[in-house]
Amino acid sequence: MKIIIIGAGFSGLATANLLAARGIPRDDIIILEKNSKIGGLIQTHHHDGYVLESGPQAFRGTARNMHEFLKITGLLEKVVPSRSTVNIRYILHQGKLKKLPTGPLSALTTSVISFKSKLRILKEPFVKRWEDGEESVADFVRRRFGSGLDHLVDAFVTGVYGGNHEKLSLDHAFPQLRQLERMKGSVIRGGLHVARQAKKQRKRQDDDQKKTTKKKRKKQPFLYTFQKGLKQGIELLARNLDIQLNVTVTGIEFNEKNKMYKVTTNMGDHDVDNVVIAANPNSLGEIQLFDLNFDQKVPEARIASVYLGYNADAFPSPPKGYGFLIPSTENRFILGIQFISDIFPHLAPPRKVLLRCFIGGVRQPDRASLPNDELVNNSIDEVASLLSAKKDPEFTQVVRPIGGIPQIELGHGSVIKYKEILEQEYGIHVTGIGWTGISTDHLAGEAFKIVESIIQSHQASS
Numbered sequence: 001m002k003i004i005i006i007g008a009g010f011s012g013l014a015t016a017n018l019l020a021a022r023g024i025p026r027d028d029i030i031i032l033e034k035n036s037k038i039g040g041l042i043q044t045h046h047h048d049g050y051v052l053e054s055g056p057q058a059f060r061g062t063a064r065n066m067h068e069f070l071k072i073t074g075l076l077e078k079v080v081p082s083r084s085t086v087n088i089r090y091i092l093h094q095g096k097l098k099k100l101p102t103g104p105l106s107a108l109t110t111s112v113i114s115f116k117s118k119l120r121i122l123k124e125p126f127v128k129r130w131e132d133g134e135e136s137v138a139d140f141v142r143r144r145f146g147s148g149l150d151h152l153v154d155a156f157v158t159g160v161y162g163g164n165h166e167k168l169s170l171d172h173a174f175p176q177l178r179q180l181e182r183m184k185g186s187v188i189r190g191g192l193h194v195a196r197q198a199k200k201q202r203k204r205q206d207d208d209q210k211k212t213t214k215k216k217r218k219k220q221p222f223l224y225t226f227q228k229g230l231k232q233g234i235e236l237l238a239r240n241l242d243i244q245l246n247v248t249v250t251g252i253e254f255n256e257k258n259k260m261y262k263v264t265t266n267m268g269d270h271d272v273d274n275v276v277i278a279a280n281p282n283s284l285g286e287i288q289l290f291d292l293n294f295d296q297k298v299p300e301a302r303i304a305s306v307y308l309g310y311n312a313d314a315f316p317s318p319p320k321g322y323g324f325l326i327p328s329t330e331n332r333f334i335l336g337i338q339f340i341s342d343i344f345p346h347l348a349p350p351r352k353v354l355l356r357c358f359i360g361g362v363r364q365p366d367r368a369s370l371p372n373d374e375l376v377n378n379s380i381d382e383v384a385s386l387l388s389a390k391k392d393p394e395f396t397q398v399v400r401p402i403g404g405i406p407q408i409e410l411g412h413g414s415v416i417k418y419k420e421i422l423e424q425e426y427g428i429h430v431t432g433i434g435w436t437g438i439s440t441d442h443l444a445g446e447a448f449k450i451v452e453s454i455i456q457s458h459q460a461s462s
């Protein structure tokens with residue numbers, strides 16, 4: 001069985017590794033990548049002892065799909081976990097950094113939600129189910145919890161998508177929230193139900209484990225990277241795979257004579273049994289897919305990152321925790337800051353504080369392409385004013401990812417419909433950032449599904 005995977009980003013490499021883990025010979029899998037390097041959005045840069053990422057900073061260790069994927073591929077033994085302080089997160093609220101609540105008790109006492117809004121949240125279980133079609137994330141939260149959470153939702157959506165909560169589709173970007181509402185008529189009731197089920201499941205696993213070993217199950221760390229950054233993980237995934245760089249796929253058709261797909265590229269054609277597209281919806285513009293014509297563009301958030309490295313004594317006390325996000329109503333130059341050297345101390349030299357400032361996104365699209373010195377100077381000013389830095393950084397570097405973050409906005413259903421047509425009517429497999437999700441853990445889950453489907457159809461035909 002010959003399989004072509006289009007794209008050597010996380011999605012393509014994850015799919016290839018899981019196929020190999022299910023017994024598909026590595027020689028039967030070819031990955032075609034139009035760039036001169038692997039990794040797609042995941043690129044790590046090394047400067048003066050600092051390790052910088054232009055795309056994702058880390059994989060989410062607590063996500064079941066990601067954990068399972070790392071275990072199967074042997075990467076779990078190579079990861080470096082984040083420090084536990086990563087659970088401390090802040091939001092800029094009325095000009096001041098405030099700790100975000102981490103549970104129901106701290107939500108009751110936090111000053112980032114007003115007393116009136118807290119009372120309104122308690123009414124959520126009694127709000128009627130929505131039956132009227134698609135809703136934006138902002139409308140959904142306002143309808144169920146009141147408008148007092150607007151700033152938190154705005155900041156959260158900025159942190160995940162670099163997006164606008166008024167435009168993102170609740171149904172396609174966060175379908176699990178709609179599911180909770182459908183399941184129990186309330187996000188709170190549904191959330192409690194899911195948490196109880198997860199607790200029972202964990203207890204069952206613990207009991208099973210106790211029968212075979214005396215060891216207690218370890219709590220999974222929140223985030224993972226590698227000693228040399230995320231690209232090291234990508235390089236481990238790429239080992240022993242046939243990856244052809246600088247090859248752009250330009251067409252896919254089905255050959256009725258030999259019952260195989262013909263994949264056309266700038267470097268020649270391939271006849272194969274299975275095709276996996278592992279690239280974002282916008283990259284289909286350059287591929288002639290059968291007799292189809294898909295011309296819908298998915299908006300993208302361009303993000304620039306400014307890394308600043310300080311001597312620890314530049315701060316009254318070095319920033320602790322994950323970092324902070326800034327709602328658009330606070331009108332700042334940056335979107336937020338991650339405290340990299342506190343999350344992963346090994347990514348900075350000893351006694352240095354490494355910060356990652358995010359700039360741009362859907363709300364400030366032009367800022368991501370401003371000249372580097374403008375980005376750096378504005379970021380230094382923000383750190384001085386928000387984190388009381390008394391000295392300038394000794395290290396500055398601007399990094400930009402090779403692409404943007406696709407926005408799963410209202411109307412995204414037609415993009416998903418197109419994916420379904422390709423899969424159900426034309427028999428090819430489609431994954432990649434921006435179809436049904438954007439995070440690496442979501443894409444690990446998609447890779448599992450595709451591999452299962454390929455294995456099943458292979459077994460049915462043999």
Ligand SMILES: Cc1cc2nc3c(=O)[nH]c(=O)nc-3n(C[C@H](O)[C@H](O)[C@H](O)COP(=O)(O)OP(=O)(O)OC[C@H]3O[C@@H](n4cnc5c(N)ncnc54)[C@H](O)[C@@H]3O)c2cc1C
Nearest residue numbers: 007009010011034040041055056249279283432433439440
């Ligand atoms: C700034 C930023 C921060 C992020 N932060 C996080 C985070 O903290 N956590 C997280 O989980 N995720 C994060 N993400 C998302 C994460 O980067 C993606 O989930 C993941 O990298 C997507 O991988 P992919 O393989 O689907 O797509 P890509 O990385 O885009 O790879 C697709 C590949 O396909 C290739 N390709 C496209 N068209 C063709 C063609 N016609 N022929 C051949 N090759 C082709 C491209 O060149 C590319 O290499 C972030 C993204 C950005 C931009």
